[in-house]
Amino acid sequence: MKGVRVEAPATSANLGAGFDVFGMALSEPVDVLVVEEIEAGVVLEVSGYQVPESPERNLAGYVAGRLLEGTEAGVKIRLEKGVPPGSGLGSSAASAAGAAAGVAVLLGLEVSVEELLRVCAEAERLASGAAHADNAAACLYGGFVCVGTKGYEVLAVEPPEWLEYAVVLPEVRVETRAARRALPERVPLEVHVHDLARAVMFAAGMIRGERRLLRAGMSDWFATPVRSRWVPEFEALERAAVRAGALGMTISGSGPACIALCCRDEQPARVVAEAMAEVYQERGMRCMSFWGKPGEGVRVNGERLSNIL
């Protein structure tokens, strides 16, 4: 039986001011998908973290179904969920992007990464109620991305080679839909202008590899002040990260995971992750932590997707 093995990593969206448009691929945790050709239809088996199993309600199943339209083929997907759902780490996007990449490569579909992104972004509407493409773009392209909301144009950037991230995920679950509903429908003009400049500086910092710009760019007035209410000990966490040497810290996606960025030559991300985790441990709260270099995004049979399609 023909099959491919896909690793689809967690991703971190927003990164401060880049609400709904910035994303960065992490190197772990990952969803692992084994995609095999079958007679017809979509069969889904899920292990690891618990997520809906019916192909209609699971993003991997939905995306596979969309890509099979117009073909005679079917696929069986064994999804090992390694990216915790409801964490702010792009769990649904990992499943969607992983399935999209697996089905496209397995069946030799003539699609571009851009087309896969469009399908994944629409799948995300199922998960969050809004067709945002930030996590999916980061997962499909790897590195740092900015994705336009009209037409899903993508700016893909290889982060500076010294950049590392530290992620800490407390044991609280945040529903993406609820986190989105808490945000106002209209943005005060001064917030709009403030966040515009921050987002531009952050992206410029990624492109130029300038720490000053990443530092200045990693704060926002729109989403984080609202969403930090759901992150236990947010202020203490931010203080700990910055004191440990991080360039900045913010909420990952809609949280509750938080992400700090650091320059390896100043302070390895492991140390920053430990300092952040300590904030929870000292208060008797459980958390997970991850750190590493920004990732390459989805890999199919060990190869970066953008090298295949």
Place this chain on the structure above:
Amino acid sequence: MKGVRVEAPATSANLGAGFDVFGMALSEPVDVLVVEEIEAGVVLEVSGYQVPESPERNLAGYVAGRLLEGTEAGVKIRLEKGVPPGSGLGSSAASAAGAAAGVAVLLGLEVSVEELLRVCAEAERLASGAAHADNAAACLYGGFVCVGTKGYEVLAVEPPEWLEYAVVLPEVRVETRAARRALPERVPLEVHVHDLARAVMFAAGMIRGERRLLRAGMSDWFATPVRSRWVPEFEALERAAVRAGALGMTISGSGPACIALCCRDEQPARVVAEAMAEVYQERGMRCMSFWGKPGEGVRVNGERLSNIL
């Protein structure tokens, strides 16, 4: 008598989605200021375009007064206004930045460009009611800038060497204050997100010299749809610019001047400027046009300010 000669160019703010944070220095028109040391106080003489002459109401006079605080010196400024006021070409910022640069260099003040920017931004509050620093930053730093609204951090970028601009200014005057009042106080969320991505792509296009990104980045949903009402024949102008080969066209600052960007190797800006001017000429309307490469910003005695301070 000790004196310096300053050339302070027109600038174009916003450039699409970068509302209040993007600016680019043009190479012409320019304000020319001759600044000389006198016993005490600020004396101002204005020629060229008509602007307020009293030092309290003229930005050059205001900025000079602020910089003289705590010194024993006085200055006489002869300002030859070459940048038309009320045009959207940063006329007030040119006077402010020119005076700031002239006074600082003449008196050997120990100030940084950042500090001059702060004084100029506050002076802009006099002109428009909001302390925006986009034009002043472009004038002081030259090239393309993004300026943060909290603390005035500046991202300064040397535009791609092939970049040219074409500006057409119809004979209509727009008051910056009125143009600002017409904008809503709150930005719909989808507009915020759309413009975030566009601004990031535009800046990335400037940094990387990628035409695709400049093309994608030069549109906005916030200010231009409102302000284009005051620009005669805006749609026809945009069509003409793009048809002539421009990467895009938008309103310069609060208008009514419009600016198109182009890649010299595809189409010289002169041709684009002619195509735009023709739109007005065909309708029997008068306009001015300018074109060239992005400028170096304020020059004092022929030298770029950032090379002096």
